[in-house]
Amino acid sequence: MKSEPDDVSFDDVLASPGQVTSWYGVRNYQARNFIRDGMKVGDGVLFYHSSCAVPGVAGLAEIVSAPYPDATQFDPKSPYYDPKATPEQPRWMGIDVKAVHQGRYVDLKELRSHPELEHMRLLAKGSRLSVMPVEPAEWRFIVKLIG
DNA sequence: GCCAACGTTGGC
DNA sequence: GCCAACGTTGGC
Numbered sequence: 601m602k603s604e605p606d607d608v609s610f611d612d613v614l615a616s617p618g619q620v621t622s623w624y625g626v627r628n629y630q631a632r633n634f635i636r637d638g639m640k641v642g643d644g645v646l647f648y649h650s651s652c653a654v655p656g657v658a659g660l661a662e663i664v665s666a667p668y669p670d671a672t673q674f675d676p677k678s679p680y681y682d683p684k685a686t687p688e689q690p691r692w693m694g695i696d697v698k699a700v701h702q703g704r705y706v707d708l709k710e711l712r713s714h715p716e717l718e719h720m721r722l723l724a725k726g727s728r729l730s731v732m733p734v735e736p737a738e739w740r741f742i743v744k745l746i747g
Numbered sequence: 748g749c750c751a752a753c754g755t756t757g758g759c
Numbered sequence: 760g761c762c763a764a765c766g767t768t769g770g771c
Contacts, residue, residue, distance in 0.1 A: 602769090628754075651769055708770080726752040728768050 601661070601697065602650040602730045610647050610658035613699040624670045624694040625680045631731040636667050636693045638733060645697055646734055646742060648722065656707030657742060665696035703746035716741045 601623065603609070613621045626632055645661035669690035672680035685691040711717055721732045734742075 604769095630754095655770070728753065730768090 601645050602648045604651045605649045605658070606652065609649065610661075610699060610702065613647070613661070613697070614659075614702065616699075619699040620664060620696055621699075622694055623697050624672050626670070626692060626694070626730055627680060627682070628729060631729045632691075632693055634729075634731045634733060635695050639663050639667060639695055641665065644734075644739060644743075646722075646739070647697075647699065650730075654705075654707050656705055656709075656711065657746065658705055659699055659703065660701040660743065660746060661697045661699050663695060664698045667693040667695050670694035701746070706742065706745050710745070711742075714741070714745075 605612075608621060613619060623635075626635060641663055643663040645663060646657050647659045647661045649655055649658045669687070670680070670692040671694070672678040673682040673685040673690065673692045674687060675681055676683075680692075682691055711720070712723060717723060717738055720734070720738050721727060721729075722734075
């Protein structure tokens with residue numbers, strides 16, 4: 601899961617009550633589907649910092665809720681407001697994420713240096729989704745790198 | 748700030 | 760349903 605650290609950093613989540621943050625604002629259908637159809641309590645998360653000086657995996661996190669309608673879609677004052685969404689027919693989903701381990705910051709340059717990770721979806725050309733799956737072998741490899 | 752990649756929008 | 764225009768993402 602990608603977050604802009606200027607918005608919400610891994611440290612911010614660690615400093616939050618219960619080390620839990622509500623993940624909202626996803627407005628891409630493919631990313632929405634990964635949340636809605638692919639995430640469940642206990643799933644591991646690579647918390648990735650994007651659009652910053654040194655992009656990379658900032659820590660390990662975990663899904664701690666089921667997916668639920670992202671409340672910002674109903675709020676006309678929110679930048680994430682979607683006039684076509686209604687509580688009866690929500691369009692966008694959020695989920696709760698808990699920071700569990702910080703370890704070593706593994707930056708994008710290092711990720712790209714490992715042949716084991718060359719097929720990572722995150723590293724694919726043109727990959728822009730803010731939420732995407734990680735293969736089990738890639739997950740295990742990165743967990744070791746983080747330490 | 749640039750630009751490639753990609754998604755969405757809207758006229759037809 | 761096509762596709763050009765436009766907007767966004769995100770690394771550099």
